[in-house]
Amino acid sequence: MKARTPSSAPLPRITVISSPATSTQVGSGTESLLLRLAGAPPCMILIREKHLSGRQLFALARDARKLPLTAGSRLLVSERIDIALTVGLDGVHLPEEACPLHLLRKAAPSLIFGRSVHSLRDAVAAEEAGAGYLFFSPVYSTPSKLAFGPPQGTEKLREVCRAVSIPVYALGGITLERTKECMECGAWGIAAISLFSGSEHLPSTIENLYRITG
Known part of the structure; x- marks a missing residue:
């Protein structure tokens, strides 16, 4: 299956990040998450099961591509350009220490490339290298981002949003209540793991987030 040409439409404001499956069935956590997205407003969905083999x-990405996601949704995978191209995903999300982004864009010009950043300098550099969007984190305190030090806070989020022209997603400790604060700092949208994995009715959660993000 060929990778699709990136749409010129704006990226969705909500990014749902999958978390590692907790059961013994490979990928079952993400499959359940994706199935619960049925009927939800368009989202960017990032598959990041780093514990899985290639x-x-x-197999997980191939099955995810077949699901009837809402039109306008974007399906990405963490780091694996080969899988994105083979399965026909929309893009790839890269960690801060990934291979040079400008070289990856040359190798796969049809894909959307996003990048995680943790400083103003790295955000500017990622935009110059050709990133299509950024995850800036951790904005708030969260166990999953302890390795990156204390929370950055909303003022640093504001600085990054002012310094770049590409969409910036606030990540780390995001809740419904904190989403408005992030948007007021200039964030394009929010990205989260626990906010969505713990939601009993995912479409309603996303609808509420869209009321805040516009």
Whole structure:
């Protein structure tokens, strides 16, 4: 399956990040999450099951591509350009320490490339290298981002949003209540793991977020 040409339409404001499956069935956590997105407003969905082997991640991404997601949704995978191209995903999300982004864009010009950043300098550099969007984190305190030090806070989020012209997603400790604060700092949208994995009715959660983000 060929990768699709990136749409010129704006990226969705809500990014749902999958978390590692907790059961013994490979990928079951993400499959459940994706199925619960049925009927939800368009989202950017990032598959980031780093614990899976390449073969397992390929199978998960292939099955995810077949699901009837709402028109306008974008399906991405963490780091694996080969899987994105083979399965026909919309893009790839890269960690801060990934291979040079400008070289990856040359190798796969049809894909959307996003990048995680943790400083103003790295945000500017990522835009110059050709990133299509950024995850800036951690904005708030969260266990999943302890390795990156204390929370950055909303003032640093504001600085990054002012310094770049590409969409910036606030990540780290995001809740419904904090979303408005992030948007007021200039964020394009929010990205989260626990906010969505713990939601009993995912479409309603996303609808509420869209009321805040516009």
